[in-house]
Amino acid sequence: xxxxxxxxVCIGFMPVALVAQDDEGSLLDLLGEEEPTQEFAKAxxxxxxxINGHSFEMNSHGVLxxxxxxxxxxxxxxxxxxxxxxxxxIRIGLDYGLTDWLNIGVGRTNxxxxxxxxVKLKFLRQQKGKKNIPISMLLVSDMAINSLDVxxxxxxxxxxxxxxxxTHQLIIGRKFSESFSLQxxxxxxHRNLVPTPDIENDVFVIGAGGRQKITKxxxxxxxxxxxxxxxxxPRFKNSLSVGFDIETGGxxxxxxxxxxxxxxxxxxxxxxxxxxxxxxxxxxxxxxRVFTVHRPKKKHD
Amino acid sequence: MKYISTLTLxxxxxxxxxxxxxxxxxxxxxxxxxxxxxxxxxxxxxxLTVVLDTEKGKLEFAALMKSFEFEKPLxxxxxxENYVESNTYPKATFKGQIKDYTSIDKSSGDVTVxxxxxxxxxxxxxxxxxxxxxxxxxxYQLDSKFMINPEDYDIEIPNTVRDNIAxxxxxxxxxxxxxxxx
Numbered sequence: 001x002x003x004x005x006x007x008x009v010c011i012g013f014m015p016v017a018l019v020a021q022d023d024e025g026s027l028l029d030l031l032g033e034e035e036p037t038q039e040f041a042k043a044x045x046x047x048x049x050x051i052n053g054h055s056f057e058m059n060s061h062g063v064l065x066x067x068x069x070x071x072x073x074x075x076x077x078x079x080x081x082x083x084x085x086x087x088x089x090i091r092i093g094l095d096y097g098l099t100d101w102l103n104i105g106v107g108r109t110n111x112x113x114x115x116x117x118x119v120k121l122k123f124l125r126q127q128k129g130k131k132n133i134p135i136s137m138l139l140v141s142d143m144a145i146n147s148l149d150v151x152x153x154x155x156x157x158x159x160x161x162x163x164x165x166x167t168h169q170l171i172i173g174r175k176f177s178e179s180f181s182l183q184x185x186x187x188x189x190h191r192n193l194v195p196t197p198d199i200e201n202d203v204f205v206i207g208a209g210g211r212q213k214i215t216k217x218x219x220x221x222x223x224x225x226x227x228x229x230x231x232x233x234p235r236f237k238n239s240l241s242v243g244f245d246i247e248t249g250g251x252x253x254x255x256x257x258x259x260x261x262x263x264x265x266x267x268x269x270x271x272x273x274x275x276x277x278x279x280x281x282x283x284x285x286x287x288x289r290v291f292t293v294h295r296p297k298k299k300h301d
Numbered sequence: 302m303k304y305i306s307t308l309t310l311x312x313x314x315x316x317x318x319x320x321x322x323x324x325x326x327x328x329x330x331x332x333x334x335x336x337x338x339x340x341x342x343x344x345x346x347x348x349l350t351v352v353l354d355t356e357k358g359k360l361e362f363a364a365l366m367k368s369f370e371f372e373k374p375l376x377x378x379x380x381x382e383n384y385v386e387s388n389t390y391p392k393a394t395f396k397g398q399i400k401d402y403t404s405i406d407k408s409s410g411d412v413t414v415x416x417x418x419x420x421x422x423x424x425x426x427x428x429x430x431x432x433x434x435x436x437x438x439x440x441y442q443l444d445s446k447f448m449i450n451p452e453d454y455d456i457e458i459p460n461t462v463r464d465n466i467a468x469x470x471x472x473x474x475x476x477x478x479x480x481x482x483x
Contacts, residue, residue: 026396027352027361030323030481039367043378060374178388216383217459249462250375292373 038129041136044175047252047288048095048103048120050209050223051241052260052268056136056173056183058122059097062294067093067107069263069286076279084283091263096293101125109263116264118142126174138171142265162193167265169207179213187225189269204228205269211245219245221254225269232270239272243284254286322355322480324441329476331364333449335467342376342466344369351476353433353441358402360414360443362395362474384456385421393420399433410434414445421454431474441478446471 045055048065059065069091073084081087093107093116103120124137146163166189173183185207194201209223225239243256259274259281260267274280329349335342350363366387371377381387397416399405405412410432418427431445448469451458458466 027323027354027359028350028363028394030352031325031327031350037365037367043382063374178382247379248459249379249465290375292375295372 036129038127038131041126041128041175044126044136044173044181045211045221046219046245046247047254047286049254049286049288050183050211050221051243051254051256051258051286052239052263053185053207053209053223053225053265054118054120054138054140054169054171055209055211056122056138056171056181058100058103058120058138059095059290061097061099061296062292063097064291064293065095065097065105066289066291067091067095067286069093069109069284071258071261071263071282071284073282074274074279075257075281075283089261089263107264109267111262111264111267113147114144114264114267115147116142116144118265135172135174138173140167140169140171142167142169144264144266164192165266166190167269169265179219180210182208182210184208185225187265187269189266191266191270199233200231203231203270217247221245221256227269235273236270237272237275239268240276250290252286252288254288256284256286257281258284324353324355324478325481326351326476326478329362329443329474331362331475332473333369334471334473336471337465337467339465342371344371344377344380346370349474349476351443351474351478352481353443353478355441358399360395360397360399360416362393364393366391366393384451384458390420390422393418395419395427397429405433407435418449418454421456423454425453436477439480443474443476443478445474448472 043057045057048055048057048059071089073081073087075083077084077086089109089111091107091109093105095103095105097103101122104118105120106115106117108115118140120138120140122136122138124133124135126136127133144165150158167187169185169187171183171185173181175181187205187207189203189205191201191203205225205227207223207225209221211219211221213219220242221244222242223240227236227238237259239258239260241256241258241260243254246253246255259276260272261274261282262268262271274282327350328347329351330345330347331349332343332345346364346368348365348368352361353359366385367381369377369380371380395416395418397414400413400415411430412433413428413430415426415428417424427447427449429445429447431443434442436442448471450469451466452468
């Protein structure tokens with residue numbers, strides 16, 4: 001009995017031996033299981049902005065991103081205004097990747113002659129492998145300086161600090177699949193100066209944004225910011241934007257429709273006046289062109 | 302006694318499957334280089350797996366597409382996302398036979414390998430020339446350079462970047478193989 005059993009076991013092993021000898025067998029199988037590699041989620045969005053606001057993507061270390069953005073006038077301006085094309089607001093900006101997880105940027109827009117600067121920190125990266133982290137988390141801090149002239153003659157005391165606004169944003173995002181990404185953005189905007197004492201200096205906003213790829217190089221993006229009630233004057237609305245990302249090698253073209261005129265955080269979050277239903281919709285675009293200005297030394301593990 | 306000897310014989314038959322002269326590395330080097338008047342694109346991968354059966358002259362490669370490193374981060378992103386689609390097709394493999402293996406010139410080490418390259422889900426027969434030499438320390442040194450055409454592997458190149466990517470991409474392979482101990 002025992003011998004029969006042993007023979008049976010041995011025959012059981014035969015096919016393994018035969019496969020190993022088989023001409024069609026793979027030599028690579030001899031090396032056994034591969035060790036899992038740690039893999040970071042990449043390219044959840046085509047660029048570092050969804051439309052107006054930041055996405056969870058960063059510029060890589062050493063990459064300079066030159067951004068030109070336009071928002072035209074309102075579509076309901078009609079043919080006389082060529083549906084808004086007669087007016088344009090612009091922002092020109094430069095973003096730079098100090099490291100893969102720390103970006104800085106500066107910009108200037110004609111809306112209130114504003115200069116802005118930001119720091120963006122990705123402190124948690126979505127990854128899988130030995131360690132699994134399902135989401136990415138980032139902090140974006142932005143400062144805007146309104147540089148409009150003081151009226152002549154001045155109507156009151158004008159302090160430099162009155163020109164400043166700050167936005168602090170937490171981004172929690174996930175690339176769910178090759179084509180679908182989603183993020184939530186709890187945000188705090190602080191305006192140093194507001195028109196009347198009963199208007200809040202601090203405004204809490206909750207944002208959501210996402211993208212769905214249609215083809216490899218074309219995606220649909222949408223972004224919505226909900227201002228928590230009773231913080232802004234009724235004439236200010238929530239910002240809603242939808243658009244396309246078109247990628248062509250080193251450029252990303254973003255074409256969109258939005259009810260916001262401003263392109264700096266405090267402007268589109270707290271100073272949006274357009275109502276989608278009334279046709280107060282601005283056509284706009286962002287063009288992003290990246291340059292690799294510094295090549296970090298490659299790491300090999 | 303008879304049973305025991307039968308058993309021993311069977312065991313020996315079982316074992317022979319593993320007693321091959323196999324050499325391997327998991328740290329081989331593979332580079333591809335695309336040269337056009339517009340730009341040169343180069344990517345290196347230091348984690349090429351190579352296995353060689355010195356008895357039969359069989360050779361196999363495997364490379365993870367995501368392990369290719371480019372000089373520009375955006376190129377790497379587009380390579381994985383738009384061209385080779387690494388999430389769907391994570392690996393490129395080659396399975397080949399050294400031609401006239403029994404009669405290769407050991408001093409020059411010149412070899413021609415014929416086999417199947419699988420990349421981006423497409424299999425294609427290729428022939429590559431190179432050298433294979435046994436070193437004094439009992440390793441095998443493999444070097445090869447050959448051309449591949451991305452379009453043979455259904456890798457789409459849009460017209461806007463047609464001038465940036467060469468029709469024929471040069472692939473360089475370098476690997477030092479150690480004996481596989483079981």
